[in-house]
Amino acid sequence: MSIKVERPGLLTSLQDLGRYGFQKYGVIVSGAMDAVSLRIANLLVGNQEGEAALEITLVGPSLTVKEDLFIAITGGDLSPQIDGEPVPLWRPVYVRKGSILSFGACRTGSRAYVAVSGGFAVEEVMNSKSTYLRGGIGGFKGRALKAGDIIQCNKMPKKSEDLFIKLKNKGGFHPFAAADWYVNPASVVNIKNKTEIRVIRGGEFDHFTPASQKQFFEQEFKITPNSDRMGYRIEGRALKAEESFELISEAVSHGTIQVPKDGNPIILLADRQTTGGYPKIAQVITADLPLIAQLKPGEKTRFKEITLEEAEQLYLEQEQKMQQLKMGLQLKKHKE
Amino acid sequence: MLQPISGGRAKSQMKPLGDSAILVQFGAEINEDVHLRVKAFTDYLETHPFAGFLDCIPAFTSVTVFYNPLVVRRQGDSGSFSGKERSPYKIVHSILEEMVTGLEETNTDKWRVVEIPVCYGGEFGPDLEAVARHNHLLPSEVITIHSEADYLVYMIGFAPGFPYLGGMSEKIATPRHTSPRLSIPAGSVGIACSQTGVYPISTPGGWQIIGRTPADLFLPDENPPSLLQSGDVIRFKPIPPEEYKIYKVRIYEHKS
Known part of the structure; x- marks a missing residue:
């Protein structure tokens, strides 16, 4: 089983956790x-x-499906379509051999995910299939997809076969068939409040001027075009740390908000460096990282302070909901 | 140059880095004593990982420990940890505090010395002359000063395998270029103010490039994937351009 890349889109890469x-x-x-x-x-x-x-990022790819496939598309709505017909998100989809999966306008969010049953047949590098673009390792040949690439897929797991066959029968000669049920992402992620990202104070919060501390939580920040997988540069009224403050380089993490000398914060994301030397004003809570990932350049956001204990609680609740979802899906498979 | 850890340590401090990491601070300034404590703690943590431990990043004066709060919490619920603590942060905090306290007896009297061949000047080191001029030296003197020192690898960061080194002579300190070059080849050996370092992969950068090593610092197919590790001592060995292709990295253990 394989997929051929006709057009690669803006930035399409293989990623795991x-x-x-x-x-x-x-x-x-x-x-x-x-x-x-x-x-x-x-x-x-x-x-x-x-x-x-x-x-898949903002502008999606165009992919020819070489063999019957079982897929699911989640994340931002980049108007996925198969042979020109809209495909619903958040549900299992059978795709007929020879069909073309493509994407159109970016309706909501900015990143979509396409999983195939069985996974993509690429080697793990350092225990992961994620593409490390700058390091040139992992994923498909260590890089983003290009036109002409042919990516092999693994055989689908036994437990998926029943649903696949059911959908295939439902599809008949259609290019695809989707299940008539779906997962509501709002049950796991706080999508309603996507413009109010929750944070806890960063390690150097106290080294910012009182005016900047206040401003950080009061003003709106705009995501600039200078934003990518490494981090989002955001813009508001410039923030100031104490003149004399110097930080010795230390670790940063997914969601760290650091403020360089120009006063415009950077939210560090999946491809961040391991360490940084800028003062950290805040840290996006893990449960809200999916919201950040779906913001696009030009959009605005605010930050709301919560406590570490609240952040931990929200994380644990989100994991509990994922657990319930997993069990619910297992039951569905048995019923179908 | 390295001393074993001695008593009289300052108390370490901890603070959260978000809801799934904790930073353990071992001192307020960069020095070898703090570095040795960072290293001893990292070694201990990696050989005695707690349930839910994910990863750690040792830096100049701190070690940041990444964990899975869900796994930590489950262990807490199952009573594997003492007390009735519910907050994953607090559970990890108490585990790490115990580890730090137990570190007293750790003794580091062994380290690796890595000799890195460098072809100085010419096409490999386009800024060698500029560094010499800036410091009123001859290019050959810059090479001598740069290659006769021992450098301690304080940490790896910025790029895969990139060493933050301590020990460069102020006599060859030179500011960065005002505007960075778009691409510096992998292996380039550079100076930025009083720091020196080697670029493991090709990246944009503003460092003064004085030479290049044929050695690979980033080894994605090996474990560990980095030629250098925190705590190594490195020496630069000048080689002529003819030897660039037939170089050899030499690594040996040093025991005090």
Whole structure:
């Protein structure tokens, strides 16, 4: 089974949940920007939730499906279509051999995920299939997809076969058939409040001027075009740390908001460096990282302060909902 | 140059880095004593990982420990940890505090010395002359000063395998270029103010490039994927351009 890339889109790469254990050698984590969408896509097609899937950015690719496939598309709505017909998100989809999966206008969010049942047949590098673009390793040949690439897929797991066959029969001569049920992402991620990202104070919060501390939570920030998988540069009224303050380089993480000398914050994301030397004003809570991943340049956001204990609670609740979702999907498979 | 850890340590401090990482601070300034504590703690943590431990990043004065809060919390619920603590951060905090306290007896009297061949000047080191001029030296003197020192690898960061080194002589310190070059080849050896370093992969950068090593610093197919590790001592060995292709990295253990 394989997929041929006709057009690669803006930035399409294979990502899983990231490459851990090698940060002390300067090897960045990488991985999906929106890990929740990736996990759900995998669960929908019967994969392990951390399997690698295609991460698609703003302008999607055009892909020819070489063999019958079982897929799920999640994340932002980039108007996916198969042979020109709109495909619904957040559900299992049978795709007929020879069909073309393409994307159109970016309706909501900015990143979509395409998981195939069985996963993509690429080697793990340092325990992960994530593409580390700058390091040139992992994923498909260590790079983003290009026109002409042919990516092999693994055989689908046994447990997915029943649903696949059911959908295939339903599809008949149609290019695809989607299940008539779906997963509501709002049950896992706080999508309603996507313009109010929750944060806890950063390690150097106290080293910002009182005016900047206040301003950080009061003003709106705009996502600038200078934003990518490494980080989002955001703009508002400039923030100031104390003149004399110097930070010795230390670790940063997914969601760290650091403020360089020009006063415009940077939210560090999946392809961040392992360490940084700018003062950290805040840290996006893990449960809201999927919301950040779906913001696009030009959009605005605010930050709301919560406590570490609240952030931990929200994380645990989100994981509980993922657990329920997983069990619910297993039951569905048995019923279908 | 390296001393074993001695008593009288300052108390370490911890603070959260978000809801799934914790930073353990071992001192307020960069020095070898703090570095040795960072290293001893990292070694201990990696050989005695707690349930939910994901990764760690040792830096100049701190070690940041990444964990999975869900796994930590489950362990807490199952009573594997003492007390009735519910907050994953607090559970990890108490585990790490115990580890730090237990570190007293750790003794580091062994380290690796890595000899890195460098072809100085010419096409490999386009800024060698500029560094010499800036410091009122001859290019050959810059090479001598740069290659006769021992450098301590304080940490790896910025790029895969990139060493933050301590120990460069102020006599060859030179500011960065005002505007960075778009691409510096992998292996380039550079100076930025009083720091020196080697670029493991090709990246844009503003460092003064004085030479290049044929050695690969980033080894994605090996474990560890980095030629250098925190705690190594490195020496630069000048080689002529003819030897660039037939170089050899030499690594040996040093025991005090």
